[in-house]
Amino acid sequence: MNSAIRLHTKEHIATIEHYKQALSLLSWDAKTSAPLNSQKQHATIQGTLSKELYLLQTDPAFAKELQHLQEQNLNQLQQKQVQYYWNIYQKLSAVPLEDYHQFSVLKASTHALWSQAREQNEFKLVEDNLQQLIHMLKRFAEYRNPHLAPYEQLLEEYEPDVSSETIDSLFQQIKDAILPLLTKIKCSSVTHDTSFLNKSFSIKNQQKLGKHLLTAIGYNFKSGQIGTTTHPFSAGIYSQDARLAVRYDEHNVKLAAFMFLHEGGHSIYNQQISSDLLDTGLGAYTSMGLHESQSLFWERIIGKHEGFWRNHAHLFKELEPAIYGDISFETLYYALNEVTPSLIRLQADDLTYLLHIIIRYELERDLFSDKLCVSDLPSAWNTKYEAYLGIKPETDRDGVLQDGHWYGGAFGYFPSYNLGFIYAAQLRESMIKDHPDFDEIISSQNLSLIADWQKQHIHQYGKLKTPKEILTSLSIGRIDAQPLINYLKKKYEGLYKL
Known part of the structure; x- marks a missing residue:
């Protein structure tokens, strides 16, 4: 990168990525080798880290810097990088922090509950949690773009430009x-x-x-x-x-x-x-x-x-x-x-x-x-x-x-x-x-x-x-x-x- 992206911004971006990596490691552990009795605390920890990640990605000073960088003469990598984080900022900042934190905990706890429901062969065990996940995803879509159907927004998360x-x-x-x-x-x-x-x-x-x-x-x-x-x-x-x-x-x-x-x-x-x-x-x-x-x-x-x-x-x-x-x-x-x-x-x-x-x-x-x-x-x-x-x-x-x-x-x-x-x-x-x-x-x-x-x-x-x-x-x-x-x-x- 050239000097257009300042050192403190690079460090902020690296910190964001380190939180993502830590969450990936926690998710790996939860799905492979974590003790059964650790699931509740695992979900709480993932929720805490997700909350901190949200704050890093929606930090007002970081957003201001991203806006400034969009007006600069950047190389291809920097342009893609700035656009990537700006898109994340726009999506996340539209969702209240408390909702985002609640959703992060709910995802982790529901996935753990699914494993138990699957083992016991009983959908009813996880039905309410699944309903809550869907409800929150619909709410997030409304926050972000009330004019675009929730499912279209979800598809875009995984495969952009394919409706x-x-x-x-x-x-x-x-x-x-x-x-x-x-x-x-x-x-x-x-x-x-x-x-x-x-x-x-x-x-x-x-x-x-x-x-x-x-x-x-x-x-x-x-x-x-x-x-x-x-x-x-x-x-x-x-x-x-x-x-x-x-x-x-x-x-x-x-x-x-x-x-x-x-x-x-x-x-x-x-x-x-x-x-x-x-x-x-x-x-x-x-x-x-x-x-x-x-x-x-x-x-x-x-x-x-x-x-x-x-x-x-x-x-x-x-x-x-x-x-x-x-x-x-x-x-x-x-x-x-x-x-x-x-x-x-x-x-x-x-x-x-x-x-x-x-x-x-x-x-x-x-x-x-x-x-x-x-x-x-x-x-x-x-x-x-x-x-x-x-x-x-x-x-x-x-x-x-x-x-x-x-x-x-x-x-x-x-x-x-x-x-x-x-x-x-x-x-x-x-x-x-x-x-x-x-x-x-x-x-x-x-x-x-x-x-x-x-x-x-x-x-x-x-x-x-x-x-x-x-x-x-x-x-x-x-x-x-x-x-x-x-x-x-x-x-x-x-x-x-x-």
Whole structure:
């Protein structure tokens, strides 16, 4: 930075970032290893730190300095930095401090309560808290912009410049293509044996498998850590500390394998952000859709590629020879790519995964347009699953309680998964233009070429480039679902001989 941004302002910004990092560490601890009896105090501590962070970000002297800097001759990084903090100031200063503090405590306590409700299979335990979260988010939206619908404001938090109108169009395009394809697959005579994937695969060996897969895709263990949690997630505290946590099921090794790849993809993005952006506010992912594009790229485009498993199928045989010793590569590959409706999003195949997300999007959209009451959420969830996937959850745990997003206040997040999958397919096409031997690269085990491409075009920039600017720089243009549809149809029509 040049002298346009004064030392005391740089120090103020660094302090803001340190509070964010501390809150990320607390959140990581709460979700992975904190004792059950610590949850109430954890929420109180997070509330206190969030309150201090609010005061730092809405400090009148800081706001005055930001206004002054907008009139100065700044370089690109400084312009982005000033605009970033000014946007935060405008959003936060519109919300009273007491409301913000209350919401911070409520988020932490509700997420902890969700974990208990999920374990006890009882939505009623967390229903009131969830209603309070939604009420407060609507109130915040009214504070900030009474002329813009609350849900539109929530979507903007995760994916700027992508409205519900755009999402409706993209998701309808996906439904029009995927639902008929699923019908054809259901009628196909091709079947795949997957029973061996449900046999015992020790947690210890799943951890070994995960470390092998993370190493293969380029995760830096010196700048990361693996934890265990109820719901898998990644924590990009800063580029030198990008952690991930997964869930294990002794009878579902497939879940762990793909969660390692998914969360590993998030973490590689976090690790490859330029260290020059540390403590500037710009050293984080540019949008949740782009972030999910990187995790889904590794999980579903690389991680379900035939060439990838030709190099890694031996791990199953080496770790659990009694079960996998006689399983052929072809049998394992087809089993890992089987298409079948399931109740759990994290276990979904590439095609039905998109419908899992559409269901969540439609439900949260209806919650915020007052078309759906929180008390009716479990039954509405079940109805949509029956309509879209032909299956119906028998428990809240397998239904409305399976994901933790809503119970941490993250409404508007879910569409980012499908937007990310759409981005991933577009980025795949762009990568193939630079590397026509894309399939051979995956088969060669030299996956660093892929991670390097991601770093060069996406990761290193953090928030310096918007998603739109990244797509434009790659000559992609607007977000478009057709490349994803083409990719999925070609792959699964081939696998099921349609």
